[in-house]
Amino acid sequence: MTLRPIRAVARREMRDNLTDWRMLFPVIILTFIVPAVILSAALYAIRFIGDNGSVARLIPFGLLLSGFLPASFSLITALESFVGEKERNTLESLLAMPMSDGELYLGKLTAALLPPLSSALIAMATFMLWYNLAAPPDIIDRVRSDLMWLMIALIAVKSIVMVAGAVIISSHTTTVRAANLLASFVLVPMSVVVQLEALVIIAQQPQLLWNIFWALLAVAVMLVRTGMNSFNREEILSREHAGFNVKRIWWTFKQFLREFHPAGVPAEHYEGRFTLRRFYRQEFPAILHEYRAPLLVSCISALTGLVFGIFAFGEYRAAWLDNYLQHSIGNAPDPSPLLALGIAANNLRVGLLSNLLSLFCFGILAFLVPSAAFAQIGYVSAWQAAHGLSPSTFMLAYVLPHGIIELPAFILSSALGLRIGGALLYAPQGFTVGQNILWSLANFAKVFACVILPLVIVAALIEGLVTPHIVRALYGG
C-alpha cells in the first residue's frame, strides 16, 4: 500500500467539498456560530436559574455538542463517497486506476474524515475561547484541561465511527437515497451514545466517559477493518445487476432454511428439505462450528459483564439497589406456572428483540445481553460477599438450577445476533450483503425455534417451579 494514491484521492475529494458553498456554508455556521450560541444559551440558563452548581454542569456537555454537530456533518460526505460517484458515473474511471482497493478505501475515508474532524476541533476551540472570555469566574473551572482532552478524544473517535460506518453503507448501496435511509444505522446508535454522555456529564462521573471512549475506539477499529476487508471493486460493480425483488428475497430465505451450508455457498446449492433429525444430528453442530467466532465474542461479553458487575459494586453503589437486594435476597416468590410463563415470555422477548434489532446496530444489542445477565450475577455476588454472605450460596440457589440451561442459551442467542449484526459489515466470498443477512436470519430462525426456545422454556419452568424451593431451602426462608 502506498501513500500517493490515498493522498491524491483524499485531496481531490476534500477540494471538491471545500469549494462547494452548499457544503461550506453550513460547516462555517456549525464551526463558528453554533458553539457561541450553545455557550450563550448555557450562560443565560445559569444566570436565569441562578444555580451555578447544577446548571453549570451543562458547560462540558455544551463543549461536546459543539464538536459533535460539525463532526456529524461527516455523514453527508461519507455517505455519498462511493454511491454518489456511482450515481454521477465517475466511479468506474476511478476503479480502473492502478491502485488497490485498500488505497481507494483509505483515500475516501480520509477525505470524509479530515474536514469534519478539523471543523469539530475548531468548533470546540471556538467554544473554549468564548467560554474563557465570557464565563463568570465562579464557573470558569467547569472544563478542566483533562476533561477537555477527553472530549476531544471522544469527538475524534465518534467521527471515525460515523465516517467508517457511513463509508461502509456507501460502498454497499446502489443509490444515494438508499444510503441516506440506511444512515440511521449510524445516526441512531450515535444519538444514544451522545445521550449517554450527557447523562454521565450531568451526573458528574467524567471518568465513565473513558469507558465510552474505549468502547467507541473498539467499534471504530472494527468498522475501519471491516470496511477495508469488505470493500472491493467487484462488489460495487456487481451491484449494478442487483434489484430489490421481494419474491427473490423470500425464495433465498426459504432456501437457507432448508439446510445448513457455510456462509458463501449460493442459495441455488441448497437442495435438501429441512428435517429435525438432520438439524440436531448434523446441522446444529456445524452451525456451532461456523459460529465459533461470535460464540467466543459472546463468552467474552459474559465474562466482561461478570467482571463489570463485581467492579460496579465496588465503584458505583446505589442505596436503592442495596435496599432492594437486602429485602429480596432469600425471599423467593411462590412457585407457580404463571411465574414460569412470565419468565419464559420475558426471556424470549429479550432474545428475539435483541437479535432482530442487532441488524440495525451492528450487533451491539446482542452483545449486551450476556453482559447484562452476567453483570447482575457479578454485582449480586459481590454484594453477598460484602454483607458476609456466601456468593456460592447465591449461585447455587439463584443461578445454577435454571442458569445452567438459560445462560448457555443466552450466549448462543447472542452469538446468532452478533452474526446478524455483522452481516451488514462483511459479506464472505460468494455472498452479497443481502444474502449474508438472509443467511444469518435463517440460521437464527432455525436455531431459535429448535434450540433456544425449548431451552428457555425448560429454564423458565425450573426458575418458576423449582428455584423458589431451593432458595427457601438454602436461605431458610
Add this chain to the structure above:
Amino acid sequence: MIEASDLHKYFGQFHAVRGISLQVAAGQVLALLGPNGAGKTTTVRMLSAILKPNRGSARVAGHDVTVEPQVVRHKVGLLTEYPGLYARMTAVDYLLFFGELQGLHRSESAARAADLLKRFDLWAARDRKLDGYSKGMKQKVALIRAMLHDPDVLFLDEPTTAMDPQSARTVRDAIADLRDSRRAIVLCTHNLTEAEALADYIAVVRDGQIVAEGTEYQLTKQLLGDPLWEVRTTRVLNGEVADIGRMVQIEDYGDTWLRYRTSQPEETNPSLLRRLHTAGTPVVSLSEVPRSLESVYLRIIGETQPERMAGVPDGEEVPA
C-alpha cells in the same frame, strides 16, 4: 497484446458472459458489436482488471488480469460508457489527478495533458470547469484521460458518442494513429459506420457469447453471400441477359442495368465486359454494390435467439 480464453462472468444468477475468447494483436482494432446488455461492457471490465472472471483466463499486455490486476490497469486506458467527469474540476486539474493516480510525474502529466488537449481542440477551454463543457467536449476529455499515460491497450466504449462530425473525425483519426503506433484497441460501439471505418476485426456479442466474428469482408461474405456487382449500359439489354446468366448468378435486372453475384470477380468481370463489348453494348459503369455492416449486423442479431438463464436449480422456479 490481448488474449482471452473462455471468459465467464456471473452476477448471482445472471450469466453475463458465457465463454468469450478473443485475441487482439498490437496495431489491431477489434470492434465489439452487440445490443445493450449483450455482455460487451462486462467483457471489457474483465479485460481491464476491474472485474474478475469466474472462469477462463485473460492476459493483457503480457499480464494476467487476475494475478496482476494493478499492472494491467496501468497498461490499459479505459474510456467508460459514460464520460463521468468531476464537474467542479477544470480539464487540466482533472487530467493531472488521473495522471497522479497512474503514477505519472506531475510535469510529465502536465506536458502530456497539454499535448492531448491541443490535439483535441480543448486547449482554449482547459481552465473552465467541466460542468460547463458540451457533451462532445466531455467525451473528448474522457478519451484524453484514457490516453494520458500512453497505454499499450485501449478499451473504448462508444468513443464518438454525442460528438459533432468534426470532433468525431478528430477522434477517429486519433484512434487510427494509435493503431499505427502499435496499440491494441478494443472498440465497443453501436456506430457501425465507425466500426467499418476503424476495425480490423469484428466480433458480434449477444447474450454473453460471440455469435459471429471475422473481418468485415468475411462477415459480409458469410452472412450476405458473394459480393454483388452492378453493370450499367447505355442501351437496353435484351439477349445479353440470358447470355450473361450462363456466366454468373443474376440477382436482378432492368432495361439498362443488371446485378449479379460472383465469387471470382477478377475472372468474371473482365469476361463479362468482353461479352458486352462483343455484343456492341456500351458499358457506363461496373461497380460493386456496397453492402453495409448494418445489414450484416441485423442479420446476425436476427438469427440468434436469446437463451435462458443458467444456474436454475432442478424443479424450482427461481424468481428473476
